[in-house]
Amino acid sequence: MPRALPSRDVPSRHLVPSLSVLAAAAVWLAACTTTDIAGGGAAPTVVIPPGPPVVVDIALLPGKWGLASYREEKDRARTEAEAKRACGNPYVIGSGSQGGVLMHLPDQSQPTEVFIKTTPDGRSLIGPRGPVGMPQDRVVMYFQGGVLITEWLDPSARERYGTMMLVRCA
Amino acid sequence: MDRKSLKSLWIVACIAALGLTAAAVSTEVEAKQRKELAIQDQPGYVPTPEEEMLPAQYRPQPVFFRTNEPPGTIVIHTDERFLYLVQDGGRAIRYGIGVGRDGFQWQGLVKISRKQEWPDWRPPPEMIQRQPYLPRFMAGGPGNPMGARALYLGDTVYRIHGTNQPRTIGYAVSSGCFRLVNRDVIDLYNRVPVGTKVVILQSAKL
Secondary structure, three states: OOOOOOOOOOOOHHHHHHHHHHHHHHHHHHHHOOOEOOOOOOOOOOOOOOOOOOOOOHHHOOEEEEEEEEOOHHHHHHHHHHHHHHHHOOEEEEEOOOOOEEEOOOOOOOOEEEEEEEOOOOOEEEEOOOOOOOOOOEEEEEEEOOEEEEEEOOHHHHHHHOEEEEEEOO | OOHHHHHHHHHHHHHHHHHHHHHHHHHHHHHHHHOEOOOOOOOOOOOOOOOOOOOHHHOOEEEEOOOOOOOOOEEEEOOOOEEEEEEOOOEEEEEEOEEEOOOOOOOEEEEEEEEEEOOOEOOOHHHHHHOOOOOOOEOOOOOOOOOOEEEEEOOOOOEEEOOOOHHHOOOEEEOOOEEOOHHHHHHHHHHOOOOOEEEEEOOOOO
């Protein structure tokens, strides 16, 4: 049978106390830092694809972006043109309440507040609170001149959606 | 009425009942075959080779085919869920296809205006609304809902194309395009040039 896209699960009752603890931890973490919650030397839980170190200023992310994707480098230039054209139906990144930004995790219909996480070797990832290299994180491959290129760390999402390109709308 | 007549009447009634049951089962099967498949596009999904093994009737096969169309013509029978590539000698190669949902089916005579390997895909706006995280444009490649090849039909928005959802073959699922599994659309793509005549037939419904 074809594999269905994973749906968003509803937390069961017995998870509620755990979520409360996580929420408290999140508030505590928010008090410690705003944009960098790398968690020091915490080991990534999934493999981060190789790439150059990229610095991302989270303040530059909120706004409207054209969103497109590609798989092969030869398609990058025309994907950028298509992403610009997609500003007619833009992807909107909102500002979060805790210093992050609101973006979608893989296959989630509602946005989540995400933050910039950095690795010891200077890689930047965008993801929810937690250690660097969570499956829900995306690694930034390029961020310059209003173009943001990311790859999902979750192998399934990366396989299905390819390399995601966001181009800032005018 | 004597016992013999009663027995005859009973046999006739049984045969009639069996006939009605068979007709009902046949209609049910037919309806099931033609029903719409409630499935959304799965952008990025790459089917396994096993999934691409279609039921026997939908695999490409030579068949006898009576038509006045010349060899090389494509004839699409929407209701049958088959695409025929007309050959010499009253034969055709038959492919299983997925067709448009009710309200999205059409008929006509067009020509293949363009051929494209690994076509790009743009999710429809209503899909973006449901899944805002989807790219508005996805460059062609494995996992693309448009599949491995596309044959553009005249100046319409419709295409004969591949799919990353083999289980939709035999169903009414699309917005008016005709889909084949990737292996089959590659085979068809290699057999027909730009300019090929395409006849789309749609039987009248009672």
